[in-house]
Amino acid sequence: MNVEAYMTELGERARAASRVMARADTASKNRALAAMADAIDANRAVLAEANAQDMQNGREKGLDAAMLDRLELTPARIDGMIEGLRQVAALPDPIGGIRDMNYRPSGIQVGKMRVPLGVIGIIYESRPNVTCEAASLCLKSGNATILRGGSEAIHSNQAIAVCIRQGLEAAGLPQEAVQVVETTDREAVGRLIAMPEYVDVIVPRGGKGLIERISTDARVPVIKHLDGICHVFIDAEADRSKALNIAINAKTHRYGTCNTMETLLVDTAVAAELLPELAEHYGQLGVELRGCDQTRALLPGIKAATAEDWDTEYLAPILAVKVVAGMAEAIEHINRHGSHHTDAIITENYTKARAFLREVDSSSVMVNASTRFADGFEYGLGAEIGISTDKIHARGPVGLEGLTSEKYVVLGDGQVRV
Amino acid sequence: MNVEAYMTELGERARAASRVMARADTASKNRALAAMADAIDANRAVLAEANAQDMQNGREKGLDAAMLDRLELTPARIDGMIEGLRQVAALPDPIGGIRDMNYRPSGIQVGKMRVPLGVIGIIYESRPNVTCEAASLCLKSGNATILRGGSEAIHSNQAIAVCIRQGLEAAGLPQEAVQVVETTDREAVGRLIAMPEYVDVIVPRGGKGLIERISTDARVPVIKHLDGICHVFIDAEADRSKALNIAINAKTHRYGTCNTMETLLVDTAVAAELLPELAEHYGQLGVELRGCDQTRALLPGIKAATAEDWDTEYLAPILAVKVVAGMAEAIEHINRHGSHHTDAIITENYTKARAFLREVDSSSVMVNASTRFADGFEYGLGAEIGISTDKIHARGPVGLEGLTSEKYVVLGDGQVRV
Incomplete structure (x- = not known):
């Protein structure tokens, strides 16, 4: 197979389909989503069989347990895909909305209309349900999409792709509106990100x-999600x-998520009152603490935090703790060491709450x-579709609007x- | 001079200043703009002298007349800079505005706050008044900026930079909020676009x-403006x-602007009625026509348009003319050959107007x-600050909001x- 020619063909078809999708009416898009849900429901056995093949290949290749877990399409996950498609169908259609039509002194009337981006390339790893999720969001927002999943999920993804195409066909929309790359050749990714x-x-x-890797090599804009040092x-x-x-809650509700707290900052005025009690709770939950000198003076048993700790996304039951002299120092620390993802202040003071909201440079400030x-x-x-840590276009959680x-x-x- | 170290230093200072600018209040920003206007007014002689030196160097280097014209800071252009600063001061401050604060089932209230992008690098050519324009827009939108003008305008730009710094100082804002690169070494541009x-x-x-060139080499997002094939x-x-x-008007009001019409599409039903009269007007105004076969059947004297003509931004008194079978063909032609800049339909038909607005994939549809x-x-x-031909972040004319x-x-x- 000539991968470059193949990807170019996918690109050409996607571009043509994107023109049709941009003018597709809301009812057709919703019909397609409902028909996809029906097709998945009707093809549970086919999906299970394809997934079993991926799982077996994965085991033979020695994939670890976490990866095999992500790869598995359990009946509950198939239910989740069907439910997700129906939920996206129920969302308002963002496309075509017009705002702020104002008359100008010249007599023209000027406003803005929400439109699709065009063709969206999605590159993901093992979870095959992403195929369905990403396809549904791109479709509802009037875009064509090219999906490149993990090679370990190729059979599952192709089986899902068949259902997606059935849904598009049932609604009279072009099947090329959602294309799942059929080759596992890594060159396909290189080409996908370099066809502006x-x-x-x-x-x-x-x-x-x-x-x-993708951000460095891409020749088209990338909506990316890097660290969450919250x-x-x-x-x-x-x-x-x-x-x-x-x-x-921010630390222990889940350890592996990007919006989990990684560093706790405590004002020196309340550190002595709060830290010992917090340390006890964290200890019971198995969270390792790493503290600054002041923290360790209050919690003598804990490890010292190194310079590196302030810049680390643990994604694990580890928490860095720092005592600060006040809000100014906290904001300075967050803007310098954080990843501009999500940061929160706990306060009853109105003026400090207002300043924190304005001055912390993160995609979510709480x-x-x-x-x-x-x-x-x-x-x-x-x-x-993801959480953007970029500053331009979309910041924070990206829904349908971020694809427009x-x-x-x-x-x-x-x-x-x- | 070590250009890399110098640019890194500018970058560090800009980043620090951007934090102060993000929380600067509206009154301080407006005071700085007013003080810059006053400083420019008070330093007309200094600006004129610096500009005279650039003009003389330019003449000696053999710059052409158009380039020298763009380089010149006439008293009227200095007036324009002052007026521009005062106009930007009068604009509403976009920063900190909050919209759509809604309660969620969890009890949290979620909305969006408009914030600066941070540090904006502007790279431009000979016109020194851009220094002032770009600085004022970045400042009002709460950003720090690094400005890299054309090497031929270095003395003018440095003289303007002194006035800008005076204005920032008078308002108590950091002088590093606007930095004009002091070296004409081209390496400075390479470094500026590669410091994410x-x-x-x-x-x-x-x-x-x-x-x-910049888009290809940049390692940070670029808000770019390429062709205007309207x-x-x-x-x-x-x-x-x-x-x-x-x-x-669309063709002859000005020839060198990006929003000038480059191709005229005429429905076959009215071509015979309109094209001869239009051709007469264009002829009187010195516009050369290049037509498709059907056009030439009606206007036998004109040149044949080649395939290349449909994809050309003339920026000159030349117009490509094509007769089309109806709106569908017109839209197909525009989406294929246009540059997604600005396209207009002339019609009294409501349904066609509505479809054209939705289906033409351009930053402005009229x-x-x-x-x-x-x-x-x-x-x-x-x-x-410019007109964006990108699809993500900002599309079309970019004002203060596009810098946020x-x-x-x-x-x-x-x-x-x-």
Whole structure:
């Protein structure tokens, strides 16, 4: 197979399909999503068989337990895909919405219309349900998409692709609106991220290594998600019980998620009161603490935090703890060492809450809430293609709107420039 | 001079200044803009002298007349800079605005706050007044900026930079919020576009060659402006007088601008009626026509358009003319051959107007108005840093809002994830 020619063909077809998708009406898109859900429901046995083949190959290749777990399409996960498709169908259609139509002195009326980005390339790793999730979001937002899943999930992904095509066909939409790359050749990724004539944006979903590699090599814009080094700052005027609850929840609700707290900052005024109690809770939950000198003066048994700890996303039951002289030092620490993902202040002070919200340069900034809320579903986006740590285009959880753009529309009665 | 170390230092300073600028209040930013205007007014003689030196060097280097014209800081252009600064001061401050704060079932309240991008690098060519324009827009939008002007304008730009720093100082803002690169070494550009740790986005302003080079080499996002291959489509149901006025204005109001029409599309139903009259007007104004076969059957004297003509931005008194079978063919032609910049339909038909607005994939889509209106001032943005032909982040004329992003803000009362 000539991978370059194959990818170019996918690109050409996607570009053509994107024109049809851009003008597809809401009812057709929703019909396609419902028909995809039906097709998946009707093909459970086929999906299970394809997945069993991937699982067997994975075991033979020696994939670790975590990877095999992500690869598995359990009946519950198939239910989840079906439910997800129906949920996306129920979301409002973002495309074509017009805002801010204002008359100008020249007599023209100018506003903005929400439009699809065009063709979106999605590159992901083992989880085959991403195929369905990503396809549904791109479809609802009027885009064509080229999906490149992990090679270990190739049979599962191809089986899902058949159901997706059935859904598109049932709704009279072009089957090329969602194309799943059929080769596992890595050259396909290299080509996918370097065809600006056919692909408008790349969304990589996976580990940091994958995302960094793609960002470096891509010749089209990338909506990327790198580290989540999230902070909770307990202010001198924090409510004691809110502080304890949030500090525990933000660290221990789940360890491996990007919105998990990795560093706890505590105002020196309340450190002696709160840290011993917090340490006891963390100890019971098996969380290892690494502290600054002041923290260790209060909690003598714990490890010293090194310079590296402040810049580390543990994704594990480890927490760095630092005592700070006040909010200014906390904000300085967050903006310097954080990853601009999600950071929270716990305080009852109105003025400090307002300043923290404005001055912390992160995609989500919170007052008196757990960092674990930074999530497209919790934010009411209805769905999430990922969380962007970029500053341009989309920041934070990316839903349907992040897969769109706005163009200007101008209505006139024959006006010309004078 | 070690250019790399120098640029790194500018980057570090800009990053530090960007933190102060992000929290600067509206009054301070406006005071700085007013003080810059005053400083420029008070230093007219100094600016004139610095500019005279650039002009003399330019003449000695054999710069052409057009380049020398762009380089010159006439008293009227200095007035324009002062007026521009005062206009930007009068614009609403986009930073800190919060929208769509909604309660979620968990009890948290989620919305979006408009924030600066951080550090913006601007790379431009000979016009020294861009220094002032770009600085004012970046400042008002709460960003720090590093400006790299053309080497031929170095003395003018440095003299303007002194006035800018005076203005920042008078308002108590960090002077490093606007830094003008002091070396003409081209290595400085290479370094500026490859420091993602210090620079968040690059805005190149200049010819297509400059922009393509920067886009290819940049390691940070680029808000770029490439071709403007704009179309006017005269529909079968166009109002005759609107069609004639707009077709003439869109081509002949100015030839060298990106929003000038380069290809005229005419429905076959009205071609015989309109093209001869249009050709007469164009002939009087010295516009050369290049037509498709059907056009030439109606206008036997004109040149044949080649395949290349449909893809060319003339920036000159030349117009490609094509007769099309209807709107579908016009849209197909525009989406295929245009540059997704600005395209207009002339029609009295409601349904066709609505479909054209939705289906044409351009940053500005117009009904019954001249493409020449695609401009930040005409759209009411108050100012314009450029026109983006990108699809992500900002599309079309880019004003203050294009230099900002939105972060999520979350307000809670102690909520945790369950």
